[in-house]
């Protein structure tokens with residue numbers, strides 16, 4: 001007996017079937033069951049009789065079908081494969097220094113503040129709300145070294161219904177005096193954190209396959225972790241079959257420091273490999289300045305690269321050649337890298353990934369002083385869409401669960417309204433081509449176009465939810481006036 005259907009959409013769907021294949025389905029019916037999975041997808045439903053016939057087979061009432069308008073469409077939720085929740089307060093500032101100086105001057109002092117749980121309680125709800133509002137249905141977070149505020153972020157992500165990977169940061173050397181852990185503490189608190197997060201969804205019976213929130217082992221980078229710490233984290237990853245995240249080959253000064261710290265190892269990628277930190281569940285952010293030997297090792301270990309173009313431009317780390325990574329068969333997703341990157345939005349990451357790929361394309365043509373070098377063509381719209389959705393799903397090893405709208409996957413989706421109130425994109429009446437409307441949204445749209453944001457079939461954000469909340473607040477205010485301020489809804493203590 002199939003699960004009961006909780007939602008049915010009728011209209012246009014846009015999703016990636018492969019890097020090159022962006023599928024656009026019009027007049028399509030999509031049904032989501034009560035467990036949040038896509039139960040059916042019927043294409044070319046061209047008349048009411050067929051529509052009613054299909055939904056009646058699923059015993060779904062016709063009046064509850066969510067009918068998209070002509071220019072609205074559904075697309076998969078965005079996956080941010082690398083972001084620092086803790087650095088959100090610095091976003092948009094401090095872009096005058098390269099990585100290592102930037103860390104010391106701006107980033108470590110801010111991260112230190114999360115030793116106080118109440119600081120985390122002020123910042124983290126804003127971060128999760130804003131990421132959801134921007135369409136990030138799955139986020140891979142770095143927190144700080146602090147156990148309690150890291151646990152708090154994990155609880156919060158669960159409460160707000162986002163899919164998330166939460167990494168308590170490890171750092172036991174080359175760090176400021178007031179922002180460092182001992183080796184022992186670092187390992188112990190990481191194990192406690194893993195157990196805590198693995199237990200979070202026990203009450204909902206979501207311990208295994210279907211959980212929303214996962215722990216991820218997070219050595220900050222090889223500069224701030226001793227060999228012993230990295231060895232221990234590699235062992236923990238094996239013991240609990242955990243994903244791992246870190247930074248790799250972001251900045252030339254960083255790479256030089258790595259070769260001073262690990263003179264016996266040939267390159268940066270091998271440093272992580274030597275400590276058991278590279279496997280198919282590893283996500284490395286940046287990967288800009290990799291040698292061909294390192295690319296080969298990355299491919300062999302099947303690790304994923306989180307491409308963070310906004311950050312790479314903002315703190316002048318370099319321009320990553322994503323085309324080359326893809327040609328080598330390496331998995332690539334997109335990351336905002338707050339606050340090295342100033343924007344919380346994956347739409348912004350897509351746009352900067354587009355620009356970065358064009359910079360590589362044009363620069364490679366200049367070297368030869370010939371017409372544009374066709375060996376590094378810039379990324380296309382289907383490829384950019386893939387990186388933001390399916391590519392991210394591959395990095396977090398959820399490509400069988402999310403990333404597009406295949407039947408059986410969980411429904412993480414965005415309902416986009418190009419004609420929303422105060423929409424930043426203008427569509428002229430004669431622009432009927434849905435692919436061009438989609439392209440306009442990708443390059444000009446923002447959260448005002450995100451009518452609804454769904455994770456696992458549940459609406460968790462979006463403009464209609466916010467306006468409902470606002471309406472509710474307005475109603476409560478009026479109630480409060482009516483009851484002379486003693487309404488128990490407005491004042492839970494009354």
Ligand code: GUN
Pocket residue numbers: 084099103107220221247250311337340
């Ligand atoms: N490398 C080590 N830590 C960081 C960080 O917080 N941000 C970025 N962009 N790179 C890093």
Ligand code: FE
Pocket residue numbers: 082084247285337340
């Ligand atoms: Fe980062």
